[in-house]
Amino acid sequence: MAHSGRRDSPELPDFSLLKRLARDQLIYLLEQQHEVDKLYKVEYKPVFSTSDQLCFLIRPRIQAVKWIYVANADKAAGKFRRYKIIFTPQKFYACEAVLEEQGIFGDVTTDEWAFYLLPLDDDIISLELPEFFRDNFLAGDQRWVRTAGSALHLLHSLYGPFSKIYGIGRCSKMAYESWREQVEEGEQRSRQAEIGKVFLIDRDVDFVTPLCSQVVYEGLVDDIFRIKCGCVEFGPDVTSSDKGIKVMLNSQDKVFHEIRNEHFSNVFGFLSQKARNLQAAYDKRRGMDIKQMKTFVSEELKGLKQEHRLLSLHIGASESIMKKKTKQDFQELLKTEHSLLEGFEIRECFSFIEEHINRQVSMIESLRLLCLLSITENGESSLFKCCVKNSYGVDHLLTFANLRQLGLLVEQQPGETLTVMESKVGKLVNDKTAGKLTDAFSSLAKKSNFRALSRKLNLVPKSDEEYDLRVPRDMAYIFSGAYIPLSCKLVEQVLERDGWTGLEEVTRLLNGHEFSVTGKTTNSSAKNDGQRIILVMFLGGCTFSEISALRFLGRERGYKFIIVTTAITNSSRLMEALLENRV
Amino acid sequence: MSFVTANWNPLGEAFYRKIELYDMCWDLKDALRDCLLAAAPYGGPIALLRNPHRRSPSSRPQLEIYSASGVAIASFPWKSGPVVHLGWTVTDELLCIQEDGSVLIYDMFGSFKRHFSMGQEVVQSQVLEAKVFHSPYGTGIAIVTGSSRFTLATNIDELKLRRLPEVPVLQGKPSCWVVLTQDRQTKVLLSNGPELYILDNTSCTAVSPPGLSPQAGSIVHMSVSFSYKYLALFTDTGHLWTGSSQLQDKLSEIDTKKSLPPKQMVWCRRPKSQQPSVVLMWDRLLMVAGCLLVGELDGVRIISSTSQELLQEVPLVCQDIFKIASMAPGALLLEAHREYEVRTLPEGDQGAKHGETTLIWHIAASFGKCFLTDFSPDQFVSTCRELRVLNAVRESSVGLPLTHAQFKQMTLQVLIDRLVYRQFYPLAIEICRYLKIPDYQGVSRVLKHWASCKVQQKDLSDEAIAQAVCVKVGDSPGVSYSHIAAKAYECGRTELAIKLLDFEPRPPPVCQAGDITPLTSCVSVYTVVTYLKNEMNRGDFFMTLRNQPVALCLYRQFCKLQEQETLKDLYNQDDDHQELANYYVAASYREKRLDSRLSLLQGAVDEYNKAKNEFAVKATEDEMRLLRFQRKLDDEKGAGLLGLSLQATMEALLALGLHKQAEQLYRDFRVPDKRYWWLKLKSLAEKEEWEELEKFSKSKKSPIGYLPFVEVCMKSNNKYEARKYVSKVTPEQKVRAHLAISDLEGAADAAIERKNESDVGAVLARCAGVCRDTSDM
Incomplete structure (x- = not known):
């Protein structure tokens, strides 16, 4: 059953080198500390250790730095130890500022462990930065952008030079620029390229795909x-x-x-x-x-x-x-999702989601469906409001604010005028006809970007034909033939057209920020195998379904895709990242 | 080297030795005679003011500062008023006490630091005598004025003047006096003729030293030991009395047969020594005229115009080793080593060349060490290292003559500080490295001081200084360029400060001046933000941020984790009511107490109102209502509801069987019917209250239909109950209901009745499943 794919598909580069490099550097860093006695997890509690030096290996997060208060406790106890904090993949001044504020900056030496990329598989490399999504897209904190740029730089210096770079999204553009800067700073080596093209994409370009239930x-x-x-x-x-x-x-x-x-x-x-x-x-x-x-x-x-x-x-x-x-639930859930994607039977979907909320099955699930509804239908709020008000507590007002900020759950703007119309009409006719009228009005009012995109890019295959999942004919198979993931479709289209020409309408709907740059390749032998190895970098995470879709695309077109992502995500992780909990 | 003991003099049971420290580098001749002199203990600098009493403006007295070895450090004409006394503080600052009671403080390079006064009344009455003393609290000053009153300041860094009570009989100045520090109190001991008085904060008490013979006469000189434990009194009949400074024990009384009072009298004793002794100095008699005795922790330094010597009691260990025919282990060891060397190293050993007793010792000890297997060498090694350091700082060019005991007392940290203060940076760094002090305590600290001093050099260009600092400091841990830059900025060298800050990725201090342009050019916005936060006033800072959206985002992020309060101010300034309200909501979760939580939520309501977010207002008000309701029920029934969401509250109430209260919530909060039915349905089924469930189903027409009833019953595996509801299910759902209770026949009938293809399909699919199951079996 495994697809043999095309014979001439190129070999993937060997990414174990990344692991070796990172390991060697860590060993080097730790050797400066002499022997490592014991490993602890950094938590908010004191470290009991008799050794006179402690070494912390942490992500550069303020929270983590605050946990390193042992030094302070030691100071109070009149104990002197050496402390070293190794930040990975890089340090941030905010963290050092926190150390300074705690009055232990002088007692601590810091170092960086440039561990950017963890190869999870032959073709998946992860930055293992799940916080990237929330920090970058919700909080507007751009500090990880440089990290992404550095990761790209590392890949470039080991497997480059890249012949072509495409991208879409604000963050992608900044990451590209950061990488560009780093390339210009460093020296250039001319070598056989093992990776030909690069595609950068922001997660917020396509929220629909990660919100869908996965069936691969x-x-x-x-x-x-x-x-x-x-x-x-x-x-x-x-x-x-x-x-x-x-x-x-x-x-x-x-x-x-x-x-x-x-x-x-x-x-x-x-x-x-x-x-x-x-x-x-x-x-x-x-x-x-x-x-x-x-x-x-x-x-x-x-x-x-x-x-x-x-x-x-x-x-x-x-x-x-x-x-x-x-179970029946799941089948109906999928049916609802597909209806939403296709834009049919929205009423039914609405009541399904309402029932879902009423039954209190799972808050994350309910939120996910609401978001999907909101994105595909270009706005929704009444259900969410009742959701907030009665079920999940007022703290989710903040979750609501977060979702709105990201455009995942938007209040319907034309809805207001609609209700006005509705009430006027309602006075004239009886209830039943008013309901029908509302339906008609809403279908008029809803002008969704997703719908337009879906039409432009043919994301939803025609449903009248039977889709044989055993012999998939396009990437839609990953969603039972109901939907071709937008992100992967973009990759496909851009590679096909070698740029964004002809996709102007699409990029306009996606708020622009697209780019395509031809790299400085010394040996422009476009025929070499490396040119058919394409690196797709997801900023903000990608799902396994998308990876499967790209693998499929690669088999069809004779490409090999390497997926670089800030983290592997899925619908629950996406939602959880945006929750505002009572912690 | 057998001459080690040549300069030993026995006195009583102890030996005293006099070691020549330096041939003084200065060229003073007789100048020591009529000038004011002060030498700081612990090998500190020496200050002298020549001809202090010459007042004609044409020839101003000259103030000179020398290192302990007599190397000139500073010299300048004294332009201020007449000086009564000179003294050194513990931090090597020179105190010049003037007749009018003002005290001028100079550093050891002769630059003026600050001044203070010993009180207004002194200006009138004038200072007759002054003394500088050291105590655990720091350096203090005591003066006696023309009106015979004493004024004390225990610590000049935290100046608090104390005027001591009047001494009844005293006219003019007392014949002699000392300052004592006892029991955390500073007192003055003074004599007026034969009488002795102790003067403390509140009273003046007459005392008499025990065992001082009455015919001894009046006391003309007194001296207290370095540790304030012992006191020596000298009378006009030449009697010397020594005893404890508490005046309870007498040590000895000697008739010196000298009727002249000594010029100086100083205690010479070793800590823990059994035999304290006093050194007395008479003009032209005991020693060379015009010299200075400096009491030290473990001896007396004798400074003359040509040389400096240390007089001390020979430490016990040394006595043990070098005493004639000593059989102490140390002595034997040394002897053994000597024998060994005679045989193997005829050209003599290192120690002999150096002529350093200490070195011989240690070579011997290292020799001995080889035969001791279980002796940890750590102590030996560290002592050796320390002694080498002491030899290094004793070098005439450095001029810090310290004994090992003094060094131990003063600690290495202080020694390094002193070296840094004297600007012997390379030596300090060498010592830090040699003694393996951690960088952040040692080298880095020295470098920081060096750099701070370097930026103040006016004769060098900004570029040169910045370069020099960068090369030296590099990126040593614990050295903050911003600190150095701040120093430069203090000296008015803004350009240099900017250059320095370039080395550390911190924003230029131009920001300090409120200039925001560098913001855009800076590499790390975060750095700028954190820096500005500390440097600018808050209002300006927020205004600046407003124009920098990226920076604002970062700062908010930072505040969320570090400074919640600031976040509030930030929103306030922007009139961002929505965010402010969100802030209150978030804050309310963190609050444990209900009252404060409610008041925070009320704040949120107000802000939401201002933001015209009616929905949020309503939601928040509901939450407050709910909290109050929960509190009431918790108090009444102990239900433990506080903080639950509405749904969870109703769930809990139903679980507890409090149907009425649940009903009340359902009505009060206008919970959608459907949701309430689902909730109640599930809750009843979970508790298996089937009768209640049936009653509920009949209470009115179910808004959620009856299929859920069937499903819920089946979830509890109660087919019997489930059957009851199948008939009530709407025709569209009938098939599903039958299927749910595995009634295939009924399902088939219903499907056929409905003539619906998909329903029939569903039934068939189930049938197929059953068939397969049975065939598998």
């Missing part, structure tokens, strides 16, 4: 079990034993590698086929003579055993997902 296997696993740093913890219900298990999910896992990009409806069929194959392989040993048996045991059995283990694990996971997702 890897995405589903992330939605349900939460993949952290390429590692997932399966509970006892998956392992069918009394202990949970931590598993690395990447292309090393042969079973996972073959199903990760599949629509969930295909996964079971594939897994049972696999199980049969496995059984057949085991069965081979029947009727073997001793010598054959010996080779079988020494050569094949270990591989089979491992495959067996992985297979049973993924079958367990799939069963657990089935249990949770094949």
Whole structure:
């Protein structure tokens, strides 16, 4: 079932170099501290240690720095130790200012560990900065932009030079500029490019895609079990034993590698086929003579055993997902989402969401649906208001403010005039007809960017044809054929056109900030394999579904995509990042 | 080297030795005779004022400052009034006490620091005598005025003048007096003829030293020891009495057979020594005329116009080692080492060349160390290092003669400070490195001082200074360029300050002057913001931020974590009522007490009103109402509701069986019917109150239909109850209802009745599922 793709697809560069570089630097930094005695997690509590020097390895966040108050406690206790704070990937002056304010700046030495990129898989590199999204898009704090630029610079200096850079979004543009500056500062080396083109995209260009429920296997696993740093913890219900298990999910896992990009409806069929194959392989040993048996045991059995283990694990996971997702609720949820994306039967969607809120199933889910409704229908507020007022507490007034700021949940502007009209009409006719009229009015009033974009880019395939999920024909398969993710579609279009020409209308709808720059390539042999390796950088996170879609695109077009993201995200993470909790 | 003991003189049970410290570098000849002199303890600088009493304006007295080794540091003509006394503070600042009671303070390079007065009345009565004394509180001054009154200042850095009570019989100045510090009190001991008085804050008490023979005569000189523990009195009949300064014990009484009072009398004792002794100095008699005795912690420095010597009791360990025929372990060790060397190193050892007793010792000790396996070498090593440091600072060019005991008392930190103060930066850095002091305590500190001093050099160009500072300081930890720049800015060198700040990515101090242009050019906005925050007044700062949206965002972010209050001010200034209201809401969560929480929410309501956000006003008011309601119920029923959302409150109430109250909330807050029905439905099913549920279903027409009833019952696996509601379900949902209770036949019937394809499909799909299940079995 795994798609063979085109024969000539290029080889991916080796990213383990990134890990090695980072590790070496950390070792170098720690060696200056002599031996490391013990590792602690930085928390808001004192560190009990007899060593006379402490070394902290933290993200440059004010919160984290505030936790390092041990030095102060030591000072009060008249103890003198050496303190070192290693900020990764870089230090910020605000953190040092906090140290200064606490009066321990002089006692502490600081260092930077330039660990920008963590390769999660052959083609996924993460900055592991989930805070990027909130800090940058909500708080308007641009400090991470330079971090993104530096990450790009690192990739450029190791695998570049890039022949072409495209991008869309404010943050992308700034990250590009920051990278440009760093390139100009540094020296240029001419070498064989391993990465040809780069595409930068802001998360706020496309909020719709991450808000949708994921139905591709890897995405589903992330939605349900939460993949952290390429590692997932399966509970006892998956392992069918009394202990949970931590598993690395990447292309090393042969079973996972073959199903990760599949629509969930295909996964079971594939897994049972696999199980049969496995059984057949085991069965081979029947009727073997001793010598054959010996080779079988020494050569094949270990591989089979491992495959067996992985297979049973993924079958367990799939069963657990089935249990949770094949209920009627989930089907209706998907139906609602698809209706919203298509823009049909909005009334039904509305009442479904209302019921969802009324039943208090899950606040995050409700918020997600509301946002999806708001974006696709260009504004919504009445439901949210009742949501805030009665269900989730007044503190979500602030959440509301956050969502509004990002444009995820906007109050309907023309709605006011609409109600005025409605009340006027309502006086004339009876209730029933008024309801119908309202519907008519609302469909007139709603002029959504998403709708326009969807039409322009053909994001929603025609629904009258049957979509065979086994043989996907476009990227829409990742959402059961209902929707082609906007972000991936943009990538496709821009690569096809080699720039933004012809997409002027689209970029206007996306608020502009698009760019496309031709790099200074010394050997412009466009034919070399590297030119078909394309780095897509998501600023603010990307979902596994998008990655699957891009992998699909790559197979179709003979590209190889490398996804660089500030973090892997999904709908719940997106929502949680914007919550304003009573903490 | 066997001559170590050559300069030892026995006195009583102890030995005293006199060590030559320096041949003084100065060229003074007899000048010490008629001038005011002051030498600071711990090898401090020496000040002298020549011809202090010559008052003609044509020849002003000359004030000269020398290092302890006699190297001239400063010299300038004295232009102020007549000086009565000179003294040094603990921080090596020179105090010049004038006749009119004003005290001028100079640093050791002769530059004027500040001045203060010892009181208005002194201007009239004039200072007759003054004394500078040191106590744990710092450096103090005591004066006696022409009206025979004493005034004390215990610490000149925190000046508090104390006028001591009158001494009844005293006319003019007393024959002699000293300042004592005892029991955290500073007192004056004075003699008037044969009588002795103690003067403290409130009273004047007559005392008599125990065992002083009555015929001893009147007291003409007295001296108190370095530690204020011992007192020596000298009478006009030549009797010397020594005893405790509490005047309770007598140590000795000696008839010196000298009728002249000594010019100076100083205690010479070693801490912990059993045998304190007094050094007396008479003009032209005991020593060379015109010299100065300086009492130290463990000895007396004798400064003459040509040389400087240290007189001290020989430390016990030294006595043990070098005494004739001593059998102490140290002595044996030394002897063994000597023997060893004679055999192996005929050309003699290092120590002999240096002529340094201490070195011999340590070579011997290191020799001995080899035979001691279980002795930790740490102490030996550190002592060796310290002694080398002391030798280095004793160098004539540096001129800090310190004994090891003094060094220990004064601590390394202070020694380095003193070196820094004397501008021996390279030496200080060398010492820091040699003694392996952590950078931020040692080298960095020295560098900071050096740089701060460097920027004040007027003869160098900004560029040159900035370059020099950058090269030297580099990026040593703990050295803040902004500190150095601030110093430069203080001296009016703005350009230099800017240059310096360029080294540290901090904003130029031009910002201090309120100039905001650099904001745009600065690399890190964050830095500028944090810096400006501290430097500008708040209003200006906020106004500046207003024009810098990026900076404003960052600052808000910072405030959210660090300074909530500031955030409020910020919004206030911008009249951002919406954000201000949000701020109040956020603050209310953090508040534990209900009253304050309510008042914060009220604040939010006011602001939302101003922002014309009616919805938010309503929501907040509801929240307040809810909080009050919860409080009431908590008080009455102990329900523990406070802080829950409305939904959660109703849920809790229903769970507790408080249906009436839940109902009340439902009505008061106009909860949508549908939601309330869902809530109640779930709650009843959860508690399995089936009768109640049935009653509820019949109370009125369900706004959510009856399918949920079926589903909820099935969730609790109660098919029997679920069946009851199937008939009530609307025709459209009938199939689903039947399917929910696994009634396939009923579902099929309903589907056929409805003639709906998708319904039939759903039933068929279920049937297929069942068939597969059964076939699997």
